[in-house]
Amino acid sequence: MARNDGIDRTFARNQDLPTLDDVAKVQEHNEREKDSYSNQDIDTTQTHRNVHFKKPTDSYAAMFDQMIADGVISTRGLKADAVKYGELLFDVNSAYFHNHGGYEYAKQFYADAYKAAVEIVGGEQYILSAVMHADERNRAMSEALGEDVYHYHLHVVYIPVVEKQILWSKRCKDEALRGTVKETIIQVSRSKKWDSKPVLDENGNPKLNEKGKKILKSSYSVLQDDFFNFMRAAGYTDVERGERGSTEEHLTVTQFKVQAEQQRLEAVTGQVAQAERGLENAKAATEKQKKKLEALQKETKAAKTISMTVQDIEAMGKKATFGNNITLTPDECDTLKRYATNGILFNAENERLREKLESAQKSASIWKQRYEKLHEQYTELKQKAQPFMDALEIASEKVWAFINSILARGKETQEHKAPARKRGQDMEI
The missing domain is CATH 1.10.287 (Helix Hairpins)
Structure with a gap:
């Protein structure tokens, strides 16, 4: 979010999609499948300018089921209520793109950001959809400048996966195989994908606290670092990282x-x-x-x-x-x-x-x-x-999924009640 301090900042946020209802709502928004939106700043006359870096071949849920059937991913060992979908949102304040030429510059920026998303997710095959929105009007800047200014940002819906080794159990008849790797699967796992990482010193070794325990770094902070470092390496040296230690990583x-x-x-x-x-x-x-x-x-x-x-x-x-x-x-x-x-x-x-x-x-x-x-x-x-x-x-991290679910249901109620409106301001992400 812009701070009006003249500094352009990168932002990367991860949002869990705990239920199929949440997945359906995100799909409706990202793919612009609705006839009207509660966000009055969505300008449907500009929706044709939205750019898909990966276009879904079916509904998100159907694509997930097909990946299971094809053996690309596995839900073995997961609880029934485990989070199986996630959404990444990559963003820079509107003024950054406006000052660099607007739409064409944003397309190139997010084409490179999509490459970062592929690395962060672990492979393009685990991405269901990646779309840059170019039809959400920034009302404040538009009113200030006397012209339409749009807020460009990238939505990436993906399956959180980790590589998991399945070992031969102690009941294996061949004693030599017991405890060795039986097979390796790509397991759907939000908790393991976004587990906190140890903070490393200058030699690459984990830092320890006074009690000798590893100092951990929030996985969302790592996400911010990874996105910022990737875009810097791609040549975008005039942006800064989103503020450390702020709640923006969880907005x-x-x-x-x-x-x-x-x-x-x-x-x-x-x-x-x-x-x-x-x-x-x-x-x-x-x-x-x-x-x-x-x-x-x-x-x-x-x-x-x-x-x-x-x-x-x-x-x-x-x-x-x-x-x-x-x-x-x-x-x-x-x-x-x-x-x-x-x-x-x-x-x-x-x-x-x-x-x-x-x-x-x-x-x-x-x-x-x-x-x-x-x-x-x-x-x-x-x-x-x-x-x-x-x-x-x-709230602790354990109840994030619950709160996100409540917010999603509240948003659905507002969208059902709100009539179609003309375009307006702020961004819906």
Whole structure:
């Protein structure tokens, strides 16, 4: 996710797909099989630009069953509720691609990212689908730049597998075979595929803690490292790794959107504050001029040379002996000139300040309306996501599959209820 700090970062995330229902939902989203989407930023007029680096030959579930039948993978020894599917998502902030030319650059970047996915998964044969989405509009950047900007990212659905050796048991009649390798299978195993790895020192040896136990590194942190290092080696040296030790390696779709909306809210809040400061400055300037006027009026009353009433001014001058002309003394003439000049200047200044104040009030009103609308949307989204985010903070890795399943069901309910909408902003991943 973009941090608005001018740094482009790579992100790689892994998401378990615990149930066939989860698999079906991901397939509908990735392959754009639905007629409408709850994410209003999906622009179906641009779906033809999505790029498949590996196109599925059937449904994900049917492809899995065929791989079992062909002996490519094995579920021997797995529990009935074991996680058999996973999805990798590779991502860089939208500004990175926009600044490098957009769509064509993104296609090449993710073609190379797909090569990284093949290495991470362990072989292309275990990948069911790999598609770059180019039809999800980045609303914030589009509004800021006045043109459509799309968020390019790569979805890779795969089967998590490990190589497992099957040994001859102690019941084997041939004693020489007991304990030796009987056969090697490619076993479906999410837990072994994403097991934590030991942290190595400069000599390649595992680091130990104070108790002499190996220091382990989260498998998702390893995933971030592998993707970053691969893309750097491929020539993309102007990107940085996603922040270490952050929860970004475990972000759910809901959390991702909450953070995106929070960033938009902060941006608009800043603009509202700026408009309100402008309004306050205009008010302060007006008050300052009022005080100056009041002070001048006090000085005027106190000054003997200009301390006359309206009647005094009207009484100025003497009618000439011949004709209708009025004659003024030099002092009277100077006094009238000062009054006239000051009056014109103050009228002009007060009119300018009045227009400035009205403009600032109008601008502040517009931004306040935008802020209140966005704040209402953000609050609603945050309220919906808060229980999940609270649970994620205290949940151990063992309950991740359970929480992801709940989030997926919640998303399905929203999609069934939400009508088709026109394109909008943020990304759905």
